[in-house]
Amino acid sequence: xxxxxxxxxxxxxxxxxxxxxxxxxxxxxxxxxxxxxxxxxxxxxxxxxxxxxxxxxxxxxxxxxxxxxxxxxxxxxxxxxxxxxxxxxxxxxxxxxxxxxxxxxxxxxxxxxx
Amino acid sequence: xxxxxxxxxxxxxxxxxxxxxxxxxxxxxxxxxxxxxxxxxxxxxxxxxxxxxxxxxxxxxxxxxxxxxxxxxxxxxxxxxxxxxxxxxxxxxxxxxxxxxxxxxxxxxxxxxx
Numbered sequence: 001x002x003x004x005x006x007x008x009x010x011x012x013x014x015x016x017x018x019x020x021x022x023x024x025x026x027x028x029x030x031x032x033x034x035x036x037x038x039x040x041x042x043x044x045x046x047x048x049x050x051x052x053x054x055x056x057x058x059x060x061x062x063x064x065x066x067x068x069x070x071x072x073x074x075x076x077x078x079x080x081x082x083x084x085x086x087x088x089x090x091x092x093x094x095x096x097x098x099x100x101x102x103x104x105x106x107x108x109x110x111x112x113x114x
Numbered sequence: 115x116x117x118x119x120x121x122x123x124x125x126x127x128x129x130x131x132x133x134x135x136x137x138x139x140x141x142x143x144x145x146x147x148x149x150x151x152x153x154x155x156x157x158x159x160x161x162x163x164x165x166x167x168x169x170x171x172x173x174x175x176x177x178x179x180x181x182x183x184x185x186x187x188x189x190x191x192x193x194x195x196x197x198x199x200x201x202x203x204x205x206x207x208x209x210x211x212x213x214x215x216x217x218x219x220x221x222x223x224x225x226x227x228x
Contacts, residue, residue, distance in 0.1 A: 004156075033215060043202055045157070045219035091156050100145065100208060100215050101170050104156030 002027045004094050006105035013082045014113050020067070021077040021108045023092030029053075034075040035093040035102065036066065038086075045091070051075055082112045116141055118220035120205050126226045127195050135190040135223045139207030146188040147217060148180060151202040163188055164210055192225075200227045 003026040013019035025034065036048040051059045051066045059066040067076040079086055089109050093102040119138045127133050139146050145164040149157035159172035163182035182188045186207075192199055202224050206217035 035216070037219070042221065043204075043224070044221045045204060045206075047216055047218060050216055093156075095215060100147065100162060100217065101159050101172070102147075102149070102157070102206075102217060103159070106156050 002029070002032075002094050002096060002103050004092055004103055004105035006092055006108050008108045009106075010109045010111070012111050012113055013079075015084060016081055018078060018080045019082055019110065021079070021090050021092075021110065023075045023077065023105060025073050025075065025092075025094050027073070027094065027096070029096045031097040033095045034066070034068070035095070036064070036075075036077045037091045037093060037104075039089040039091060039107070041088070048090075049077065079110075084112050084114060086110060087112045118205055118207050118218055120203075120220040120223050122223060123221070124224045124226075126228065128228050129195055129197060131195050131227075132191065132193045133195060133225060135192075135203050135205075135225070136187065137190070137205030137207075137220060138187045139205075140218050143207035143209050143218070144186050145208045145210050146182060146186065147206045147208070148188070148190045149204040149206065150174070151204060151222075153201070157204055160190070195227045197227050200225060 005024045032053045034051045038046045049061045065078045089107045091107045092105040147162040148160040151157040161171040166182045177193045179191045202222045204222045205220045208217045
């Protein structure tokens with residue numbers, strides 16, 4: 001079974017600075033997708049960014065970028081210019097091929113300090 | 115463009131009772147997945163429906179069942195509730211074909227079993 005590991009239970013960052021949230025995965029599947037979701041205290045999971053295993057370039061979406069290192073099986077999320085509204089739980093998730101079944105990591109609680 | 119909606123928002127039940135949770139997918143989506151998120155953990159996949167049939171199932175007992183209607187909306191039923199069923203139940207929708215298989219989540223239903 002695929003395993004997603006997020007080793008940082010909590011992270012702090014100063015407003016306007018960049019922060020990297022770590023995610024590693026364990027799989028032997030050749031085709032897979034990696035996702036990052038944000039979950040504020042309200043509970044809704046908000047999609048941030050996606051990286052496919054065959055994508056040649058790292059994904060970017062506004063202030064979010066994904067540092068994809070396939071050989072190391074890591075897919076770290078980089079948030080640039082942090083804002084107070086970025087304070088939330090962040091989850092890394094994996095899907096195998098077209099299975100459309102997400103396997104989530106344990107999450108990282110990010111707190112942005114003013 | 116309406117996003118994923120879920121009802122009710124909160125629910126309190128007692129052990130042994132049965133509960134039904136409801137989900138309407140995002141416009142243009144025909145696949146619905148259900149996840150259970152216990153406090154302090156990442157979501158766990160329960161099952162997925164498209165074309166009104168259960169297509170994939172996670173490691174959940176038969177007490178968890180579901181249904182998908184012709185308009186793509188879905189229900190999650192849980193029988194013989196246990197204290198351990200207390201959790202946030204998230205519904206996610208995605209288009210069956212094309213795209214990045216990104217799943218978009220609703221706000222969740224918080225179930226408390228007393």
